[in-house]
Amino acid sequence: MAPHHPEDVGMTAAERPPSAAPAGSGRAPRRAVTAAARTRQPTEVRRRLIVEAAVPLIGERGYASVGVRDVAAAAGVSVGTVTYHFGSVQEILSEAMVLHIERYYTALSEAADRATSGAEALRLLVDALFTEDTDRHWRMWFDYWNAGEQGTDEAFARGQAHRYEAWHGQIRALAERAAADGRRAAVDLDGFTIRFAALADGLALQRLRQAPPLTMEAARRHLNHLIETELGPAPSA
Structure with missing residues (x-):
């Protein structure tokens, strides 16, 4: 039997492209079904499904221990479907990190925006960075670093740079707000941003x-x- 196109994986027999009926079967050949009439998941939906399945795998096992077959099995699709949509596990990792970071920091940013001061917002950031549930986040973050060092994919490198810049930008914005609240005009915001990010990364690796x-409490204490x-x-007022 000729292999189906990756996009046809998971279709019912009635939804797949028609084939000639076997000789002597007594059945009339089926009429061709146009592409528009077929029920297919859009490319974006399939990619998202695969990435969603990859996030917990990478978080639990580590990037280096996850292969295409693992991702396919977790997503409930064929290996061909995964390789059709992604050129490598590194590409899946990149998108998985984007998804994970968006989820992780969106809620954090919203909480920081509601804080009554910049200092409180920074402390909310510290609290969120070190909890009983953030070990997976830090494992993925360090895997993301390592993947960038080992790979030569320019798109991956650009995405990494963008996410590092966004992370530093968030820290700097909160520090600027805290300095303004404290009426401290001589704060080295760029230097503070570098030191905060470096200390957070170092503490996370040590943890x-x-x-x-x-301990989680000690890590928070150092950053605070x-x-x-x-x-x-x-x-004071």
Whole structure:
């Protein structure tokens, strides 16, 4: 039997392209069904399905341990469907990270926007970075780093750079707001942003490795100390 086009995977027999009836079957050949009449999931829907399935796999096993077959099995599609929509596991990782980061930081940004001060918003950020549920986030983030170092895909590199810039931009905006609240005009916002991001990454790596051991509360305390040292508390009314 000739293989079906990847987009036909999962169709019922009635929805697949027609084929000639076997000789002597007594059945009249089926009429051709136009592409518009077939029930197919749009490309965007299939890509999203695959990426959605890849997120928990990468978070639990690590990027290096996830292959195309694993993703296909988790998504409930054929390997051919995955390779039709994605050129590599790295490409799936890139889109999975975009999806994960969007979900992770959208709720955080909304909470920070509701904060009464920039300092409070930064502390909400710290609280969200280190919880009992964020280990998967940090594993994916470090896998994302490593994939960028190992690959030569320019689109992947551009996407990585964009996400790093967005992360630094979010930190800087909150720091600027905190400095304005505290009426501190001489704050080195760019320097604070670099130090905050570097400390958060370093603490996260230490927490994952537990060498030396680091509790969630201690990680938060170190970041909050940086905030207080460089930005200070809001002035009293």
